[in-house]
Amino acid sequence: xxxxxxxxxxVIVSLIIINFGIVFLQSCQxxxxxxxxxxxxxFPPEIxxxxxxxxxxxxxxxxxxxxHASGNNSRGLDLVNWQNAMNGSENGTxxxxxxxxxxxxxxxxxxxxxxAPVSYxxxxxxxxxxxxxxxxxxxxxxxxxxxxxxxKDGQVAFSDxxxxxxxxxxxxxxxxxxxxxxxEKQVIRLISVGGRPSPPPLLPNIDAPHYLKLSPDNKYxxxxxxxxxxxEKYSVTDYSLVGRMQADQSPAHVEISPxxxxxxxxxxxxxxxxxxxxxxxTTSMTVTDIFYDQGMxxxxxxxxxxxxxxLYVTSEIGEYIFKINTNYFYESDSxxxxxxxxxxxxxxxxxxxxxxPYQVLLSPDESQIFVTCRGSxxxxxxxxxxxxxxxxxxxxxxxxxxxxxx
Numbered sequence: 001x002x003x004x005x006x007x008x009x010x011v012i013v014s015l016i017i018i019n020f021g022i023v024f025l026q027s028c029q030x031x032x033x034x035x036x037x038x039x040x041x042x043f044p045p046e047i048x049x050x051x052x053x054x055x056x057x058x059x060x061x062x063x064x065x066x067x068h069a070s071g072n073n074s075r076g077l078d079l080v081n082w083q084n085a086m087n088g089s090e091n092g093t094x095x096x097x098x099x100x101x102x103x104x105x106x107x108x109x110x111x112x113x114x115x116a117p118v119s120y121x122x123x124x125x126x127x128x129x130x131x132x133x134x135x136x137x138x139x140x141x142x143x144x145x146x147x148x149x150x151x152k153d154g155q156v157a158f159s160d161x162x163x164x165x166x167x168x169x170x171x172x173x174x175x176x177x178x179x180x181x182x183x184e185k186q187v188i189r190l191i192s193v194g195g196r197p198s199p200p201p202l203l204p205n206i207d208a209p210h211y212l213k214l215s216p217d218n219k220y221x222x223x224x225x226x227x228x229x230x231x232e233k234y235s236v237t238d239y240s241l242v243g244r245m246q247a248d249q250s251p252a253h254v255e256i257s258p259x260x261x262x263x264x265x266x267x268x269x270x271x272x273x274x275x276x277x278x279x280x281x282t283t284s285m286t287v288t289d290i291f292y293d294q295g296m297x298x299x300x301x302x303x304x305x306x307x308x309x310x311l312y313v314t315s316e317i318g319e320y321i322f323k324i325n326t327n328y329f330y331e332s333d334s335x336x337x338x339x340x341x342x343x344x345x346x347x348x349x350x351x352x353x354x355x356x357p358y359q360v361l362l363s364p365d366e367s368q369i370f371v372t373c374r375g376s377x378x379x380x381x382x383x384x385x386x387x388x389x390x391x392x393x394x395x396x397x398x399x400x401x402x403x404x405x406x
Contacts, residue, residue, distance in 0.1 A: 041081045042152040047144050050137050051079045086149070086157040093187040097156050100145035102176070102190055110138050158188035163218055163236045170209040170223060177209055177223060179239065191239045193232060194225050213254040213263075215282070222282075224251040224265055231265055233285060243285035249274045252300045253359075256282065257308040257326070264326075266299035270317050272349060275299070277313050277322075279329045289329040295320035295338060297349040301359035305366055312369050312384070314341075314360045319351035321360070321371065321387050339387035341373065341380065355380075361404045372401040379404070 043051060077089035088094050094105040100116070107119040111132040121128045148156040161181060166188075169178040179189040194207025207228035214221050220242060222233050231251055232244040252268035263282050267274045275296040279289040291313075298317030304310070304326075313322040319342070325335035340347075341355045356375030363370065368390065371380045377399040381391035395401055 040151055040153045040155060041083050043082050043085075044144065044150065044152050046140055050133070050141065051085075082151040082157075088186060092185060095145055095149050095157070096187050096190050097149045097158065098146060099190040100142040102174075103145050106138065106142055106145070109133050109141065112138075116142065158186070161188060166236065168212050168214075168221055170212050172208045172210055172226075173206065175207050175209065177212065177221075177234075189239060191234065193223060193234075194228055195230060195244065196228060210251075211253050213256055215256055215260045216258055217260060220282075222254050222256065222263060224254050226250050226252055226268065231263070231280070231285070233282065245280060245285040245287065247278055247280075247287070248276065251278075253302045255302045255304045255311065257304070258306065259308065262288070262308075262326075264302060264304070264311055266302055266313060268298055268300045268316070270298045272297045272317070275315075275318070275349060277302070277311075277324075279326070291322075291324060291329050291336075293320075293322065293338065294318075294349045295340070295347065296322065297351065301357065301371070303360045303362045303369060305362065312360050312362070314357040314371055315349075315351075316356045316358055316374075317351050318349040319345040319355050319357060320349075321357065321369070321382065323384075323387060337387060339382075341371065342389075358402055359404060361406065364406055370404060372404060374400045374402060377401065 042048065077094060078084035078087070086095055091104060094103065096103045100106055102117075104119075107117040108121075108131050110116045110118055112118070112135060115135070115138070121131055144150075150156055158181070165181055165183070167180045167182045169180060171178055171190075175192060175194045177191040177193055178187050179191065180187050193209050194205075196205035196207055207225040207230070209223045210226035211224045212221055214236070219236055220233055221236055222231060224231050224247070229247060229249055229251060230244050231247045231254065233242040234240065235242055247265050248267050249269040250267055251265045253266045255264045257263070261282060263280045264277060265280065266277045275292055275294065277291045277296065277299050278287050279291070280287045295318040296313070296315045299313055299315045301314040303312040309326055311324045311326050313324065314320070315322075320338050320340055322338045323336060325333070328335040341357045342352075344354070345352055354375050355373045357371045357380070358374050359372045361370045362368075362384065367384055369382050369384050371382065373380055377395050377397060379393040379395065379401060380389060381393070382389050
C-alpha cells in the first residue's frame with residue numbers, strides 16, 4: 001500500500017473572548033480609488049480644516065513636516081490628502097469607513113473615555129498636546145467616518161475593492177465581521193451582525209458571530225451567531241444582509257453544498273438538550289431537515305466531501321464521529337455510521353471529557369479525516385470509509401488544538 005504523507009498546520013486560537021475565523025480570496029492588486037478627479041484625493045472641507053490648518057503659534061498642523069507630512073511622517077501616517085490617510089500607518093488601518101467608534105484614529109485623538117476608546121499618551125508630553133484635540137473636532141471626525149469617511153467627491157474608500165481581494169474575520173466579542181485586504185493589511189469595513197442591537201460601548205446583547213463560510217461562488221458569506229441562535233447570509237459585494245434563520249441553540253460550524261443550494265450547521269449546545277445538526281435551504285434560509293443522535297452532544301466540527309454527498313460531524317461533549325449521507329439526512333435512515341472517538345467513550349452522549357473532539361478535516365484525497373482533540377492535546381486520524389483510527393499526532397501539553405488547514 002502506498003503510504004500517504006500530508007502536511008497540516010494546527011491553528012490554535014482562543015474562543016474565550018474573541019474567535020477569529022478567516023477566509024482569504026486572493027487575486028491581482030487593484031487600487032481602491034478609480035476614475036480620479038480633481039478633488040478625489042482631497043478631504044471634505046471640514047476635515048481638511050482640522051488636519052491641514054495651522055492651530056498653534058508655531059503654525060503646526062497635522063501635516064507639518066515631522067508630524068504626518070508626505071515623505072516625512074510619524075509612524076507612516078500621511079494626512080496630507082485623503083487617499084494617503086486611508087492607506088493607514090505602521091499601526092495598521094486608522095480609518096474604517098462607517099465605523100468611527102472602532103477606528104484607531106479616533107482613539108488617538110479622543111481623550112474622553114465616555115465618548116470612545118482612548119489610546120494613552122502621557123498628558124505631560126508634547127505628543128498629548130498635538131494629538132488630544134478638543135471634543136468638537138473629534139465629534140466632527142467621528143461623524144465624517146460614520147458617514148463613510150468620504151473624499152471631497154463623496155466617494156467611500158475601498159468601495160471598489162474586488163471580491164477576490166477580500167478576507168473576512170469574525171469578531172465574536174464585538175458582534176462584528178471585519179472585511180480585510182490581506183495583501184495590504186487593511187481593514188476596509190466592519191460589518192455589524194446579529195439581530196439584537198448592541199451599541200458601543202455597552203454590549204448587553206452579544207450575539208457572537210462564531211464561524212464564517214463562503215458560498216462556492218464567493219458571492220455570499222454565512223455566519224453562525226452562537227449566542228443568538230441564528231445563521232445569517234450576507235453579500236460579499238456590498239455586505240448587505242440577504243437572509244437569516246433561527247437555528248436553535250448555539251449554532252457553530254457552517255458548511256455549504258458545492259452547488260450552493262444547501263447549508264449545514266451544528267448545534268454546539270453542551271447540556272444535552274439539543275443533539276442535532278441542521279440542513280437548510282440557502283435561498284429561503286429555512287431549515288429543511290434535522291439530524292438527531294444520542295451521541296451528538298455538543299456537535300461542532302464538520303467536513304463535507306467535494307461532491308457534497310457525505311458530511312462528517314464531530315461532537316465535542318458526546319465524543320463521537322458521524323458520517324452522514326446528506327441525501328438522507330435523518331436518524332432513522334441506515335445510510336449513516338457513527339463511531340466513538342475512542343473505545344472508552346460511552347454511548348450515552350455524556351462523553352468522558354478526555355478527548356473533546358472539536359474540528360474535523362478531510363485529507364486532500366478524502367481517504368482520511370483529521371480530528372483535533374483539545375482534551376487530549378492531539379490530532380487523531382481516522383479512515384474516512386469506516387471511521388476506524390489509523391494514527392495519532394501528539395501536540396504536547398496545553399496545545400489545545402482547534403482549527404486545521406491543509
